[in-house]
Amino acid sequence: MLLSDVPTPVACAILVCLFTLQHYGTNKIGCMFAPIVIVWIFFMCGSGLYNIIHWDHEIIHAISPMYMLRFMKKINLRHWKLLSSVVLCIAGSEAMFADLGHFSKKSIKITFVCLIYPVLILTYAGQTAFISKNLGTDEVFHIRESIPNKALQHVFTVLSLFASAVGSQATITAGFSIINQCQALDCFPRVEVVHTSENVRGQVYVPDANWVFMALSLAVTIGFHDISPIGKATGLAITCGMLVTTSLMSLVIALYWEKSLLISACFLLFFGAIEAMYLSTSLLNFFRGAWCLTILSLLFMTIMVSWHYGTLKKYEFDIENKVSVEWLTDYSPGLGVSRVPGIGFIYSDVVTGIPAFFTHFITNLPAFHQVLIVVSFKSLPVPCIPQSQRYLVGRVGPKEYRVYRCIVRYGYRDNVRDTDDFEDHIISSIGEFIGREEYDLESMTSPEGKMMILDSPMEDGCALIAVTEESSSTGDIQTLSENGSRRNLLDSNASSEITHSPVKKKKVRFLLPPKSPTMRISVRQELQEIIDARESGTAYFLGHSHLSARKGSNFFKKFLITSYVFLDKNCREPPVALNIPHAALLEVGTVYTL
Structure with missing residues (x-):
């Protein structure tokens, strides 16, 4: 003001x-x-x-x-x-x-x-x-x-x-x-x-x-x-915010707190009536400055509605056009698909099945890496997700195909996408999952979609050992941490980020744990394949979709899709902000007609 x-x-x-x-x-x-x-x-x-x-x-x-x-x-x-x-x-x-x-x-x-x-x-x-x-x-x-x-x-x-x-x-x-x-x-x-x-x-x-x-x-x-019209717009903003808050609070009372509808209605009527009275007086000043707030509100609401509509339609299209796991495990060998060394990260919003853009890629270029990890980000309507409950890891198809799925859950105050060591966290989670799977008979025989929450690091030495190396400005290599615990790895990474030492490059290598009588040979072999694939290189697969409206669509639908396409082309951040090197990035374009 x-x-x-x-x-x-x-x-x-x-x-x-x-x-x-x-x-x-x-x-x-x-x-x-x-x-x-x-x-x-x-x-x-x-x-x-x-x-x-x-x-x-x-x-x-x-x-x-x-x-x-x-x-x-x-x-x-x-x-x-x-x-x-x-x-x-x-x-x-x-x-x-x-x-x-x-x-x-x-x-x-x-x-x-x-x-x-x-x-x-x-x-x-x-x-x-x-x-x-x-x-x-x-x-x-x-x-x-x-x-x-x-x-x-x-x-x-x-x-x-x-x-x-x-x-x-x-x-x-x-x-x-x-x-x-x-x-x-x-x-x-x-x-x-x-x-x-x-x-x-x-x-x-x-x-x-x-x-x-x-x-x-x-x-x-x-x-x-002048301050007068700005004051009128401010009054309208305050009363609208109060009325919306009261309306949402009544829903919280009824749905989240599970109180009776009578209590929720009484709360809404009592406080809502007072705020509606003030709102009506603020609307009398619409042509004295409050119109400015209305225009800005419509502008931002259009942006939010268009983006949410386009995102939702893309997700629904991905769900309808995804393929089953059998397509990758049974049908793909008939296409002459070959496996190449390395790890392939497939980023998709679909949490089950194989995304349509990856099947489009394999159909035109029949080859994929010896280890595939399907990564999905899922936001939850909570502020933060504890680190112990963030990663859900499962297996896609039979073991010999080496295809895994990792769902990363995060709250609206979490920052998980733009961290430099995100790939290391995923591989550590996969290693823990492989070590634990042998002790969980249900997950060994469960269908695709069964996920395991990695709530605590393993203590028996059956997971991968992370070795963090940092090169200083003088080019010296120093090993900062070596342990089998992903939690300790996260703590060491956090502490190294806070200190302002002259570090230019950080690299995490993975090693097999010492031989343990509790670790089976199959587990050790699979972990070794993960390490070899990581050393061979990493590729990232991203779907790049293009939305278009069908002929004959109504004006409102065309307007929302056009607005979404404009916003998507002018976004300042990529869909997955993971500092992916351009040489390792593969974008697969698909056209979605809605």
Whole structure:
């Protein structure tokens, strides 16, 4: 929110500086803005206490909801329009709840109840006490006039300017977090997401969104020239957000908490009626600035709906056109398919069967690697998936074909796709699965689709041993870790990423465990084949689909598909952001007609 007495060029310069600082991350920006927020809070709290004591100490009784009920009994059209301005009293404070991706729920509850809410009450109660005794002044309704000293009014102007920037910062970081979560749920196009904190997973920075936000903010600031229409749009945004939250909360009460429908309906009617009342007053200001928010909302909703529609249709097409495992194991030998040394990673959204694009590849080029690993990413509507429950590994077809499936589960706050050692984690998981399979008779005879959760590393030395090698800038090779535990490997990788040593290259090699009487010869042989295939090289198979609408499709369907194709071609990130070398990447193009 910009102050009305700040010139437009100054406001634009502040916005440019604010968005330029975003790449430093929430942690550093928060440390810089924290003193400003603390000073602002105590300044407004002290001013409010002074006005309450000096002008009217009984104003504190106005907190009672009885005054609101009396106001509603005597309401008319003029008073009804004033409710849209009342919403602005909480403008900015709701942004802290959008920061749930950056802070815990407990910290936000304590901060709001013990600090933010009391300060708001004291500030507005003090301003009301001042207004009640100084109604003859022209600018009495400006909060700056309630500051007791003229010199302090200039301090207030400077602090309010910086505080408004801090409030904008909370909204910006919340926007980054929401985009990251929507992208994980396939509701937003692929964009680059930079994790700015090594400890807090939710602190992210989205460069493309940052510059789009800056352009839109500058356009609104220059286009309106005044705080009044921006305030109208802000009021509409707040009331819409509150009403949507209440509606979704009623579903949580009924479906997730499994309470009775009566309790859910009562919650929706009570809080929804209040928020609908404020929403109706905000809609009266549609042509006074709120139209801007409506246009932006329609734009972003179109992007999200088009992307989700296209992604869903592609997935349905893949499900309908996938082939069974028997096609690869029984029919492919008739095509004269040969096995070549190495490991082939097949990335697909299909969690059963063989994806259609890979069958298209084999039909035209009858050869694939001696070891195949079908990798699928599955996002879950939870913040994080523990490392012990992330990988589901199974076997596709008979053992002698050496075809495996790995499903990687992740939450909307997890970052699993753009790690440099992702391939090493998959191979380690495959090695653990091979070692455990001999002790699980059910999984040995189970049909395709039976997966095993690798919840803990093996302790009997029946899995692969990971040897991490790092080359420094001087070219020396140093072995940092050698163990049979994938969990320890992850810890060593995490610690090596945090330290800022002059490392240029990291490579993980796998070795067979020492001979153990508990390990069967077949297990040792299969693990050796995995090691040999890894040493021979790795190839990555990605499906590159092209959507097109059928002739005779309605306008809405054509519009959604066209929008999805445009967004897909202009995505800033590939479908699988795994730092895949171009020499090892094979993209198979297919045309999907919907």
